[in-house]
Amino acid sequence: xxxxxERVDSSVYETDSPVSYAVADGIxxxxxxxxxxxxxxxxxxxxxxxxxxxxxxxxxxxxxxxxRGEGKHFSAGHDIGTPGRDINKVFExxxxxxxxxxxxGGEFLYVREQEVYLGMCxxxxxLPKPTIAMVQGACVAGxxxxxxxxxxIVASDDAFFQDPVVRMGIPGVEYFAHPYEMNPRIAxxxxxxxxxxxAGRAYDVGMVNRVVPRAxxxxxxxxxxxRIARQPRMGLALTKQAINHVEDLAGKRTAMDAVFAWHHFAxxxxxxxxxxxxxxxxxxxxxxxNRKSAGExx
Numbered sequence: 001x002x003x004x005x006e007r008v009d010s011s012v013y014e015t016d017s018p019v020s021y022a023v024a025d026g027i028x029x030x031x032x033x034x035x036x037x038x039x040x041x042x043x044x045x046x047x048x049x050x051x052x053x054x055x056x057x058x059x060x061x062x063x064x065x066x067x068r069g070e071g072k073h074f075s076a077g078h079d080i081g082t083p084g085r086d087i088n089k090v091f092e093x094x095x096x097x098x099x100x101x102x103x104x105g106g107e108f109l110y111v112r113e114q115e116v117y118l119g120m121c122x123x124x125x126x127l128p129k130p131t132i133a134m135v136q137g138a139c140v141a142g143x144x145x146x147x148x149x150x151x152x153i154v155a156s157d158d159a160f161f162q163d164p165v166v167r168m169g170i171p172g173v174e175y176f177a178h179p180y181e182m183n184p185r186i187a188x189x190x191x192x193x194x195x196x197x198x199a200g201r202a203y204d205v206g207m208v209n210r211v212v213p214r215a216x217x218x219x220x221x222x223x224x225x226x227r228i229a230r231q232p233r234m235g236l237a238l239t240k241q242a243i244n245h246v247e248d249l250a251g252k253r254t255a256m257d258a259v260f261a262w263h264h265f266a267x268x269x270x271x272x273x274x275x276x277x278x279x280x281x282x283x284x285x286x287x288x289x290n291r292k293s294a295g296e297x298x
Contacts (some may be wrong), residue, residue, distance in 0.1 A: 007210040011086035019048035026063040026229040028056035035071025042079040063229035068134040075143025081283025095119030118173040125149040128237040132223040145175035155199040164194035168279040172264040176259035
């Protein structure tokens with residue numbers, strides 16, 4: 001009997017274009033376009049983002065990249081419950097040498113998440129051009145990873161940031177930058193409570209560069225991008241490389257490797273205890289729990 005598993009992809013996409021791309025005045029706009037589902041990240045979107053970022057890097061006319069989400073929210077996180085959830089689908093891989101889709105046990109998720117989450121986020125962090133996340137509404141769990149790989153974050157005053165996956169028994173999302181994005185004690189509270197962090201609080205702890213009214217978000221973001229775009233290309237690339245290097249000297253990359261392993265230990269533990277990698281939560285129950293928690297807190 002073969003150890004490999006034949007899985008069926010039953011995903012149904014609501015759009016063939018989960019990411020849109022445009023360039024004006026030296027600024028590339030990379031826009032997530034699954035607003036029906038809060039720009040939840042499936043593999044279709046993740047690979048489309050990767051293609052858009054490569055396109056921007058390869059275009060010498062582009063000096064700065066703005067990542068944005070269409071609709072009410074920047075990103076509701078990983079897709080764990082829409083018709084477009086494509087966890088079993090095979091894509092042309094960008095990071096690893098083997099396919100996840102037919103692998104047994106913990107290897108299935110471990111390999112997939114190294115590719116579409118940890119691996120791609122690390123690559124996007126190292127893009128040689130400055131990146132700015134323009135964040136409105138929810139920036140939850142996997143959405144944090146997309147914002148955190150950007151060099152700057154501009155948020156609307158109604159934005160909030162949240163990583164509630166401890167509720168699933170998991171110690172944070174795959175790209176574990178929490179104690180580098182905020183003070184470790186604040187990171188512990190952020191994770192252990194799973195509470196929403198307002199844009200104002202995110203600014204206070206140094207995670208966000210600017211907070212502006214929603215009506216001013218786009219203008220403020222693109223004004224900042226335009227100022228940066230007037231700087232020399234090589235100077236921008238070296239500055240980014242230098243600061244990223246300092247973060248890595250402080251242990252960011254090796255810490256992420258360790259926590260990624262613990263993240264997957266948690267998935268395996270959940271499956272052994274409850275039969276479900278996500279600890280019994282799906283998109284609907286997770287949203288309900290998040291809303292209840294926000295109501296209790298406020």
